[in-house]
Amino acid sequence: MCLAIPGKVIKIFDEGGLKMGHIDYSGTVNKACLEYVPEIKEGQYTLVHAGFALSILDEGEAQKSLETWAEMEDIIQMDEPEESPRKPFQS
Amino acid sequence: MKYLDEFRDPVLAKKILAQIKAAVTRPWVIMEICGGQTHSIIRNGIDQVLPPEIELVHGPGCPVCVTPLEIIDKAIAIASRPEVIFTSFGDMLRVPGSEKDLFMVKSEGGDVRTVYSPLEAVTIARENPDKEVVFFAVGFETTAPGNAMAIHQAHEEGITNFSELVSHVLVPPAMEALLSAPQNRVQAYLAAGHVCTIMGWKEYEPIAEKYKVPIVPTGFEPLDILEGILLAVRQLEAGRYEVENQYVRSVRREGNRSAQDLIQEVYEVAPRKWRGIGEIPQSGMRIRKKYAAYDAERKFSVGDIHTAEPELCISGTILQGLKKPPECPAFGKECTPMTPLGATMVSGEGACAAYFKYQRLEV
Numbered sequence: 001m002c003l004a005i006p007g008k009v010i011k012i013f014d015e016g017g018l019k020m021g022h023i024d025y026s027g028t029v030n031k032a033c034l035e036y037v038p039e040i041k042e043g044q045y046t047l048v049h050a051g052f053a054l055s056i057l058d059e060g061e062a063q064k065s066l067e068t069w070a071e072m073e074d075i076i077q078m079d080e081p082e083e084s085p086r087k088p089f090q091s
Numbered sequence: 092m093k094y095l096d097e098f099r100d101p102v103l104a105k106k107i108l109a110q111i112k113a114a115v116t117r118p119w120v121i122m123e124i125c126g127g128q129t130h131s132i133i134r135n136g137i138d139q140v141l142p143p144e145i146e147l148v149h150g151p152g153c154p155v156c157v158t159p160l161e162i163i164d165k166a167i168a169i170a171s172r173p174e175v176i177f178t179s180f181g182d183m184l185r186v187p188g189s190e191k192d193l194f195m196v197k198s199e200g201g202d203v204r205t206v207y208s209p210l211e212a213v214t215i216a217r218e219n220p221d222k223e224v225v226f227f228a229v230g231f232e233t234t235a236p237g238n239a240m241a242i243h244q245a246h247e248e249g250i251t252n253f254s255e256l257v258s259h260v261l262v263p264p265a266m267e268a269l270l271s272a273p274q275n276r277v278q279a280y281l282a283a284g285h286v287c288t289i290m291g292w293k294e295y296e297p298i299a300e301k302y303k304v305p306i307v308p309t310g311f312e313p314l315d316i317l318e319g320i321l322l323a324v325r326q327l328e329a330g331r332y333e334v335e336n337q338y339v340r341s342v343r344r345e346g347n348r349s350a351q352d353l354i355q356e357v358y359e360v361a362p363r364k365w366r367g368i369g370e371i372p373q374s375g376m377r378i379r380k381k382y383a384a385y386d387a388e389r390k391f392s393v394g395d396i397h398t399a400e401p402e403l404c405i406s407g408t409i410l411q412g413l414k415k416p417p418e419c420p421a422f423g424k425e426c427t428p429m430t431p432l433g434a435t436m437v438s439g440e441g442a443c444a445a446y447f448k449y450q451r452l453e454v
Protein backbone atom coordinates (compact mmCIF):
# COMPACT_ATOMS: atom_id res chain seq x y z
CA MET A 1 0.00 0.00 0.00
CA CYS A 2 2.96 2.33 0.55
CA LEU A 3 3.87 2.07 -3.12
CA ALA A 4 5.01 5.42 -4.47
CA ILE A 5 5.95 5.96 -8.08
CA PRO A 6 8.46 8.44 -9.50
CA GLY A 7 7.15 10.84 -12.12
CA LYS A 8 8.00 14.18 -13.71
CA VAL A 9 5.91 17.26 -12.97
CA ILE A 10 4.93 18.64 -16.38
CA LYS A 11 2.33 21.22 -15.38
CA ILE A 12 1.37 22.93 -12.14
CA PHE A 13 -2.13 24.37 -11.61
CA ASP A 14 -4.68 25.29 -8.95
CA GLU A 15 -7.79 23.22 -8.30
CA GLY A 16 -10.25 24.20 -5.58
CA GLY A 17 -7.50 26.11 -3.79
CA LEU A 18 -5.09 23.15 -3.85
CA LYS A 19 -1.76 23.09 -5.65
CA MET A 20 -2.05 20.29 -8.20
CA GLY A 21 0.14 18.96 -11.00
CA HIS A 22 0.10 16.77 -14.05
CA ILE A 23 2.68 14.05 -13.55
CA ASP A 24 4.24 12.12 -16.41
CA TYR A 25 5.13 8.51 -15.64
CA SER A 26 6.95 7.56 -18.86
CA GLY A 27 4.09 8.58 -21.09
CA THR A 28 1.13 8.03 -18.78
CA VAL A 29 -0.04 11.35 -17.37
CA ASN A 30 -2.01 11.57 -14.15
CA LYS A 31 -3.05 14.26 -11.70
CA ALA A 32 -1.51 14.56 -8.23
CA CYS A 33 -1.80 16.97 -5.31
CA LEU A 34 1.41 19.00 -4.78
CA GLU A 35 0.45 20.66 -1.46
CA TYR A 36 3.15 18.73 0.42
CA VAL A 37 5.93 19.73 -1.97
CA PRO A 38 5.18 23.47 -2.15
CA GLU A 39 8.55 24.38 -3.64
CA ILE A 40 8.39 21.90 -6.53
CA LYS A 41 8.89 23.23 -10.06
CA GLU A 42 7.85 21.94 -13.46
CA GLY A 43 10.49 19.55 -14.79
CA GLN A 44 11.36 18.12 -11.35
CA TYR A 45 10.69 14.52 -10.35
CA THR A 46 8.53 13.54 -7.40
CA LEU A 47 7.35 10.34 -5.69
CA VAL A 48 3.57 10.01 -5.90
CA HIS A 49 1.49 7.89 -3.51
CA ALA A 50 -2.33 7.69 -3.68
CA GLY A 51 -2.61 10.94 -5.60
CA PHE A 52 -0.18 12.92 -3.42
CA ALA A 53 3.40 13.97 -4.16
CA LEU A 54 5.49 13.02 -1.11
CA SER A 55 8.95 14.38 -1.89
CA ILE A 56 11.06 16.03 -4.53
CA LEU A 57 13.55 13.45 -5.77
CA ASP A 58 17.12 14.65 -5.38
CA GLU A 59 18.84 14.17 -8.72
CA GLY A 60 22.31 14.79 -7.24
CA GLU A 61 21.86 12.20 -4.49
CA ALA A 62 20.51 9.64 -6.97
CA GLN A 63 23.55 10.19 -9.18
CA LYS A 64 25.90 9.85 -6.23
CA SER A 65 24.35 6.50 -5.23
CA LEU A 66 24.73 5.15 -8.77
CA GLU A 67 28.35 6.32 -8.97
CA THR A 68 29.21 4.78 -5.60
CA TRP A 69 27.85 1.43 -6.75
CA ALA A 70 29.57 1.65 -10.13
CA GLU A 71 32.90 2.22 -8.37
CA MET A 72 32.49 -0.85 -6.15
CA GLU A 73 34.80 -3.67 -7.02
CA ASP A 74 33.45 -6.98 -8.17
CA ILE A 75 35.50 -8.81 -5.55
CA ILE A 76 33.77 -12.16 -5.75
CA GLN A 77 32.43 -13.91 -8.83
CA MET A 78 28.72 -14.59 -8.41
CA ASP A 79 27.35 -18.02 -9.15
CA GLU A 80 23.78 -17.87 -10.34
CA PRO A 81 21.68 -20.47 -8.49
CA GLU A 82 20.48 -22.91 -11.15
CA GLU A 83 17.26 -23.89 -9.43
CA SER A 84 16.06 -20.29 -9.03
CA PRO A 85 12.47 -20.10 -10.35
CA ARG A 86 13.14 -16.66 -11.83
CA LYS A 87 16.33 -15.04 -12.92
CA PRO A 88 17.29 -12.56 -10.21
CA PHE A 89 17.08 -8.85 -10.99
CA GLN A 90 14.95 -9.12 -14.11
CA SER A 91 11.70 -7.26 -13.85
CA MET B 92 11.81 4.91 -16.65
CA LYS B 93 13.97 7.44 -14.84
CA TYR B 94 14.52 6.68 -11.15
CA LEU B 95 13.40 3.07 -11.71
CA ASP B 96 15.49 1.43 -14.43
CA GLU B 97 18.86 2.67 -13.13
CA PHE B 98 18.02 1.20 -9.74
CA ARG B 99 17.43 -2.26 -11.22
CA ASP B 100 20.75 -2.63 -13.06
CA PRO B 101 21.95 -6.26 -12.72
CA VAL B 102 25.62 -5.34 -13.14
CA LEU B 103 25.51 -2.92 -10.22
CA ALA B 104 23.43 -5.43 -8.23
CA LYS B 105 26.25 -7.97 -8.52
CA LYS B 106 28.77 -5.42 -7.32
CA ILE B 107 26.77 -4.62 -4.19
CA LEU B 108 26.19 -8.32 -3.61
CA ALA B 109 29.94 -8.94 -3.81
CA GLN B 110 30.42 -6.29 -1.12
CA ILE B 111 27.82 -7.98 1.07
CA LYS B 112 29.60 -11.33 0.65
CA ALA B 113 32.91 -9.73 1.54
CA ALA B 114 31.44 -8.07 4.65
CA VAL B 115 29.58 -10.99 6.22
CA THR B 116 31.32 -13.40 8.61
CA ARG B 117 28.47 -14.57 10.85
CA PRO B 118 24.73 -15.30 10.63
CA TRP B 119 22.41 -12.30 10.88
CA VAL B 120 18.63 -11.85 10.83
CA ILE B 121 17.44 -8.69 9.10
CA MET B 122 13.80 -7.66 8.85
CA GLU B 123 12.46 -5.54 6.01
CA ILE B 124 9.54 -3.62 7.46
CA CYS B 125 7.50 -2.82 4.42
CA GLY B 126 5.40 -5.19 2.33
CA GLY B 127 6.51 -3.32 -0.79
CA GLN B 128 10.08 -4.30 0.05
CA THR B 129 9.04 -7.92 0.71
CA HIS B 130 7.43 -8.00 -2.71
CA SER B 131 10.53 -6.60 -4.39
CA ILE B 132 12.80 -9.08 -2.55
CA ILE B 133 10.76 -12.12 -3.56
CA ARG B 134 10.10 -10.90 -7.10
CA ASN B 135 13.78 -10.26 -7.75
CA GLY B 136 14.97 -13.35 -5.90
CA ILE B 137 17.18 -11.20 -3.65
CA ASP B 138 16.87 -13.59 -0.69
CA GLN B 139 18.08 -16.45 -2.92
CA VAL B 140 21.32 -14.78 -4.00
CA LEU B 141 22.36 -13.48 -0.58
CA PRO B 142 25.08 -15.35 1.30
CA PRO B 143 23.52 -18.10 3.45
CA GLU B 144 24.49 -16.27 6.66
CA ILE B 145 21.89 -13.58 5.97
CA GLU B 146 18.27 -14.37 6.69
CA LEU B 147 15.64 -11.86 5.64
CA VAL B 148 12.42 -11.97 7.62
CA HIS B 149 9.34 -10.15 6.47
CA GLY B 150 7.85 -7.44 8.62
CA PRO B 151 4.36 -6.21 9.45
CA GLY B 152 4.52 -3.35 6.95
CA CYS B 153 1.36 -4.00 5.00
CA PRO B 154 -1.49 -1.82 6.27
CA VAL B 155 -4.07 -4.00 4.53
CA CYS B 156 -2.72 -7.07 6.34
CA VAL B 157 -2.71 -5.54 9.81
CA THR B 158 -6.15 -3.90 9.64
CA PRO B 159 -8.11 -5.76 12.33
CA LEU B 160 -11.06 -7.88 11.40
CA GLU B 161 -13.41 -5.72 13.46
CA ILE B 162 -12.60 -2.65 11.37
CA ILE B 163 -13.43 -4.65 8.24
CA ASP B 164 -16.72 -5.63 9.87
CA LYS B 165 -17.39 -1.97 10.70
CA ALA B 166 -16.64 -1.03 7.08
CA ILE B 167 -19.08 -3.69 5.90
CA ALA B 168 -21.79 -2.47 8.30
CA ILE B 169 -21.40 1.12 7.08
CA ALA B 170 -21.13 0.21 3.39
CA SER B 171 -24.35 -1.82 3.64
CA ARG B 172 -26.42 1.24 4.59
CA PRO B 173 -28.62 2.53 1.77
CA GLU B 174 -27.67 6.19 2.21
CA VAL B 175 -23.92 5.51 2.04
CA ILE B 176 -21.44 5.66 -0.83
CA PHE B 177 -18.46 3.74 0.55
CA THR B 178 -15.10 4.59 -1.02
CA SER B 179 -11.81 2.77 -0.57
CA PHE B 180 -8.48 1.96 -2.15
CA GLY B 181 -8.98 -1.19 -4.21
CA ASP B 182 -6.90 -3.52 -2.06
CA MET B 183 -9.30 -3.34 0.90
CA LEU B 184 -12.30 -4.67 -1.01
CA ARG B 185 -11.35 -8.34 -0.97
CA VAL B 186 -10.15 -8.51 2.62
CA PRO B 187 -12.42 -11.02 4.33
CA GLY B 188 -14.45 -9.77 7.28
CA SER B 189 -15.98 -12.28 9.66
CA GLU B 190 -18.83 -13.06 7.25
CA LYS B 191 -18.21 -11.31 3.94
CA ASP B 192 -16.03 -8.76 2.19
CA LEU B 193 -16.76 -5.35 0.68
CA PHE B 194 -17.02 -6.86 -2.81
CA MET B 195 -19.95 -8.93 -1.61
CA VAL B 196 -21.60 -5.82 -0.19
CA LYS B 197 -21.23 -4.30 -3.65
CA SER B 198 -22.69 -7.34 -5.38
CA GLU B 199 -25.63 -7.20 -2.97
CA GLY B 200 -26.39 -3.68 -4.17
CA GLY B 201 -24.21 -1.55 -1.86
CA ASP B 202 -22.64 1.52 -3.43
CA VAL B 203 -18.96 0.65 -2.94
CA ARG B 204 -16.47 2.52 -5.11
CA THR B 205 -12.71 2.27 -5.58
CA VAL B 206 -10.85 5.55 -5.55
CA TYR B 207 -7.25 6.26 -6.38
CA SER B 208 -6.92 9.31 -4.13
CA PRO B 209 -8.86 10.28 -0.98
CA LEU B 210 -9.55 13.64 -2.66
CA GLU B 211 -11.73 11.76 -5.17
CA ALA B 212 -13.95 10.72 -2.27
CA VAL B 213 -14.36 14.39 -1.33
CA THR B 214 -15.34 15.13 -4.94
CA ILE B 215 -17.95 12.35 -4.80
CA ALA B 216 -19.32 13.92 -1.59
CA ARG B 217 -19.49 17.33 -3.25
CA GLU B 218 -21.36 15.88 -6.21
CA ASN B 219 -23.78 13.78 -4.11
CA PRO B 220 -25.09 16.08 -1.36
CA ASP B 221 -28.01 13.74 -0.61
CA LYS B 222 -25.67 10.82 0.17
CA GLU B 223 -23.21 10.10 2.98
CA VAL B 224 -19.77 9.50 1.50
CA VAL B 225 -17.37 7.47 3.66
CA PHE B 226 -13.71 6.90 2.86
CA PHE B 227 -11.88 3.88 4.33
CA ALA B 228 -8.75 5.60 5.65
CA VAL B 229 -6.29 2.76 6.08
CA GLY B 230 -2.54 3.07 5.92
CA PHE B 231 0.78 3.91 7.45
CA GLU B 232 2.43 7.33 7.76
CA THR B 233 2.86 7.33 3.96
CA THR B 234 -0.88 7.46 3.36
CA ALA B 235 -1.84 9.67 6.31
CA PRO B 236 -1.03 13.05 4.66
CA GLY B 237 -3.48 12.40 1.81
CA ASN B 238 -6.17 11.13 4.16
CA ALA B 239 -5.66 14.14 6.44
CA MET B 240 -5.90 16.46 3.44
CA ALA B 241 -9.28 14.96 2.48
CA ILE B 242 -10.77 15.85 5.89
CA HIS B 243 -9.09 19.25 5.87
CA GLN B 244 -10.42 20.01 2.39
CA ALA B 245 -13.98 18.88 3.25
CA HIS B 246 -13.81 21.09 6.36
CA GLU B 247 -12.55 24.09 4.34
CA GLU B 248 -15.34 23.69 1.81
CA GLY B 249 -18.02 23.13 4.47
CA ILE B 250 -18.82 19.66 3.10
CA THR B 251 -20.74 17.80 5.84
CA ASN B 252 -21.64 14.55 4.08
CA PHE B 253 -18.05 13.26 4.10
CA SER B 254 -16.42 11.13 6.78
CA GLU B 255 -13.57 8.67 7.22
CA LEU B 256 -13.45 5.24 8.81
CA VAL B 257 -9.92 5.51 10.16
CA SER B 258 -7.58 2.62 10.84
CA HIS B 259 -4.22 4.32 10.66
CA VAL B 260 -1.16 2.60 12.05
CA LEU B 261 2.28 3.92 12.96
CA VAL B 262 5.44 1.98 12.24
CA PRO B 263 7.92 2.81 15.06
CA PRO B 264 5.75 1.46 17.93
CA ALA B 265 5.35 -1.83 16.03
CA MET B 266 9.12 -2.01 15.48
CA GLU B 267 9.59 -1.59 19.20
CA ALA B 268 6.92 -4.13 20.06
CA LEU B 269 8.68 -6.73 17.89
CA LEU B 270 12.09 -5.98 19.40
CA SER B 271 10.85 -6.23 22.97
CA ALA B 272 9.02 -9.54 22.41
CA PRO B 273 10.77 -12.47 24.14
CA GLN B 274 10.82 -14.50 20.92
CA ASN B 275 12.36 -11.69 18.87
CA ARG B 276 14.94 -12.73 16.27
CA VAL B 277 15.41 -9.42 14.46
CA GLN B 278 18.94 -7.97 14.66
CA ALA B 279 18.61 -5.13 12.16
CA TYR B 280 15.82 -3.32 10.33
CA LEU B 281 15.46 -2.07 6.82
CA ALA B 282 12.99 0.74 7.59
CA ALA B 283 10.25 1.62 5.13
CA GLY B 284 11.52 4.28 2.73
CA HIS B 285 8.21 5.94 2.01
CA VAL B 286 7.13 6.09 5.65
CA CYS B 287 10.50 7.77 6.33
CA THR B 288 9.97 10.14 3.39
CA ILE B 289 7.09 11.60 5.41
CA MET B 290 8.33 11.17 8.99
CA GLY B 291 12.11 11.36 8.62
CA TRP B 292 14.14 9.16 10.95
CA LYS B 293 14.46 11.06 14.23
CA GLU B 294 11.96 8.68 15.87
CA TYR B 295 14.21 5.73 15.04
CA GLU B 296 17.30 7.05 16.78
CA PRO B 297 16.18 6.18 20.33
CA ILE B 298 15.01 2.73 19.14
CA ALA B 299 18.38 1.94 17.52
CA GLU B 300 20.11 3.06 20.71
CA LYS B 301 17.83 1.28 23.18
CA TYR B 302 17.70 -2.10 21.41
CA LYS B 303 21.16 -1.85 19.84
CA VAL B 304 19.86 -2.54 16.33
CA PRO B 305 20.99 -0.88 13.13
CA ILE B 306 18.05 0.78 11.35
CA VAL B 307 18.45 1.59 7.67
CA PRO B 308 15.68 3.56 5.90
CA THR B 309 15.68 1.78 2.55
CA GLY B 310 14.08 2.22 -0.88
CA PHE B 311 12.19 -0.34 -2.92
CA GLU B 312 14.23 -1.09 -6.02
CA PRO B 313 16.62 -4.06 -6.03
CA LEU B 314 19.74 -1.89 -5.74
CA ASP B 315 18.22 0.03 -2.84
CA ILE B 316 17.41 -3.15 -0.96
CA LEU B 317 20.84 -4.65 -1.61
CA GLU B 318 22.54 -1.47 -0.41
CA GLY B 319 20.24 -1.40 2.63
CA ILE B 320 21.35 -4.95 3.47
CA LEU B 321 25.01 -4.00 2.91
CA LEU B 322 24.77 -1.02 5.27
CA ALA B 323 23.00 -3.14 7.90
CA VAL B 324 25.53 -5.99 7.62
CA ARG B 325 28.50 -3.66 7.89
CA GLN B 326 27.04 -2.17 11.07
CA LEU B 327 26.23 -5.59 12.53
CA GLU B 328 29.72 -6.89 11.80
CA ALA B 329 31.30 -3.81 13.36
CA GLY B 330 29.01 -3.85 16.41
CA ARG B 331 27.50 -0.49 15.48
CA TYR B 332 23.77 0.35 15.79
CA GLU B 333 22.91 3.59 14.10
CA VAL B 334 20.22 4.97 11.88
CA GLU B 335 21.84 5.12 8.45
CA ASN B 336 19.86 6.41 5.50
CA GLN B 337 20.06 4.37 2.30
CA TYR B 338 17.19 6.11 0.45
CA VAL B 339 19.02 9.41 0.12
CA ARG B 340 17.21 10.57 -3.00
CA SER B 341 13.91 10.80 -1.12
CA VAL B 342 14.39 10.60 2.66
CA ARG B 343 15.69 13.48 4.78
CA ARG B 344 16.22 13.36 8.55
CA GLU B 345 13.41 15.86 9.19
CA GLY B 346 11.00 14.17 6.77
CA ASN B 347 8.29 16.21 5.09
CA ARG B 348 7.34 18.90 7.61
CA SER B 349 4.23 20.22 5.87
CA ALA B 350 2.83 16.68 5.64
CA GLN B 351 3.62 16.05 9.33
CA ASP B 352 1.89 19.31 10.27
CA LEU B 353 -1.38 18.42 8.58
CA ILE B 354 -1.34 14.87 9.98
CA GLN B 355 -0.94 16.44 13.46
CA GLU B 356 -3.74 18.90 12.79
CA VAL B 357 -6.30 16.26 11.84
CA TYR B 358 -5.28 13.09 13.71
CA GLU B 359 -3.93 12.22 17.15
CA VAL B 360 -1.93 9.24 18.35
CA ALA B 361 -4.03 6.45 19.89
CA PRO B 362 -3.73 2.77 20.77
CA ARG B 363 -4.49 0.49 17.80
CA LYS B 364 -5.12 -3.21 17.31
CA TRP B 365 -2.96 -4.92 14.67
CA ARG B 366 -4.47 -7.95 12.99
CA GLY B 367 -2.66 -11.06 14.14
CA ILE B 368 -0.52 -9.14 16.64
CA GLY B 369 -3.00 -7.51 19.03
CA GLU B 370 -3.17 -4.07 20.55
CA ILE B 371 0.01 -1.98 20.53
CA PRO B 372 -0.04 1.17 22.66
CA GLN B 373 0.25 4.49 20.81
CA SER B 374 0.58 2.67 17.49
CA GLY B 375 -2.25 4.26 15.57
CA MET B 376 -4.07 7.47 14.83
CA ARG B 377 -7.62 8.64 15.29
CA ILE B 378 -9.47 11.80 14.27
CA ARG B 379 -9.09 14.73 16.67
CA LYS B 380 -12.15 16.13 18.50
CA LYS B 381 -12.04 19.26 16.36
CA TYR B 382 -12.84 17.10 13.31
CA ALA B 383 -15.18 14.65 15.10
CA ALA B 384 -17.91 15.43 12.55
CA TYR B 385 -15.76 13.59 9.97
CA ASP B 386 -15.41 10.43 12.06
CA ALA B 387 -17.50 7.67 10.47
CA GLU B 388 -17.30 5.49 13.60
CA ARG B 389 -19.19 8.18 15.54
CA LYS B 390 -21.47 9.14 12.70
CA PHE B 391 -22.75 5.60 12.18
CA SER B 392 -22.31 4.34 15.75
CA VAL B 393 -20.39 1.19 14.88
CA GLY B 394 -18.05 1.62 17.85
CA ASP B 395 -19.46 -1.42 19.62
CA ILE B 396 -18.70 -3.99 16.92
CA HIS B 397 -16.03 -6.32 18.34
CA THR B 398 -14.80 -9.35 16.45
CA ALA B 399 -12.32 -12.01 17.51
CA GLU B 400 -9.74 -13.19 14.99
CA PRO B 401 -9.99 -16.79 13.71
CA GLU B 402 -7.40 -19.27 15.04
CA LEU B 403 -6.84 -20.89 11.66
CA CYS B 404 -4.48 -18.47 10.01
CA ILE B 405 -0.91 -18.01 11.28
CA SER B 406 -0.46 -14.61 9.63
CA GLY B 407 0.23 -13.05 13.05
CA THR B 408 3.45 -15.05 13.41
CA ILE B 409 4.34 -14.27 9.79
CA LEU B 410 3.83 -10.54 10.37
CA GLN B 411 6.20 -10.77 13.34
CA GLY B 412 8.90 -12.46 11.31
CA LEU B 413 8.64 -15.70 13.30
CA LYS B 414 7.42 -17.92 10.47
CA LYS B 415 7.42 -17.89 6.68
CA PRO B 416 4.28 -18.49 4.57
CA PRO B 417 5.07 -22.07 3.46
CA GLU B 418 5.12 -23.06 7.13
CA CYS B 419 1.37 -22.43 7.24
CA PRO B 420 -0.54 -25.69 6.67
CA ALA B 421 -3.19 -23.85 4.64
CA PHE B 422 -0.71 -22.07 2.35
CA GLY B 423 -1.39 -22.84 -1.31
CA LYS B 424 -4.05 -25.38 -0.30
CA GLU B 425 -7.18 -23.97 1.37
CA CYS B 426 -5.62 -20.53 1.18
CA THR B 427 -4.71 -18.95 -2.19
CA PRO B 428 -5.13 -15.41 -3.55
CA MET B 429 -8.51 -16.51 -4.97
CA THR B 430 -9.64 -18.02 -1.66
CA PRO B 431 -7.72 -16.03 0.95
CA LEU B 432 -8.12 -17.01 4.58
CA GLY B 433 -6.01 -14.19 5.92
CA ALA B 434 -5.10 -10.67 4.94
CA THR B 435 -1.48 -11.54 4.14
CA MET B 436 -2.84 -13.58 1.21
CA VAL B 437 -5.30 -10.91 0.04
CA SER B 438 -3.03 -7.95 -0.25
CA GLY B 439 -0.51 -7.93 -3.09
CA GLU B 440 1.99 -6.75 -0.50
CA GLY B 441 1.25 -9.51 1.96
CA ALA B 442 4.05 -12.02 2.42
CA CYS B 443 1.76 -15.01 1.70
CA ALA B 444 0.61 -13.47 -1.61
CA ALA B 445 4.20 -12.67 -2.66
CA TYR B 446 5.36 -16.23 -1.90
CA PHE B 447 2.39 -17.66 -3.77
CA LYS B 448 2.75 -15.40 -6.81
CA TYR B 449 6.44 -16.23 -7.25
CA GLN B 450 5.89 -19.89 -6.41
CA ARG B 451 8.05 -20.00 -3.28
CA LEU B 452 6.37 -23.09 -1.99
CA GLU B 453 9.13 -24.10 0.41
CA VAL B 454 10.98 -22.19 3.12
Ligand code: SF4
Nearest residue numbers: 404406419426433443
Ligand atom coordinates in the same frame (compact mmCIF):
# COMPACT_ATOMS: atom_id res chain seq x y z
S1 SF4 C 1 -1.28 -18.87 3.89
FE1 SF4 C 1 -3.33 -18.02 4.27
S2 SF4 C 1 -4.01 -19.02 6.17
FE2 SF4 C 1 -1.78 -19.29 6.03
S3 SF4 C 1 -0.91 -17.53 7.13
FE3 SF4 C 1 -1.02 -16.92 4.97
S4 SF4 C 1 -3.01 -15.88 4.83
FE4 SF4 C 1 -3.07 -17.06 6.74
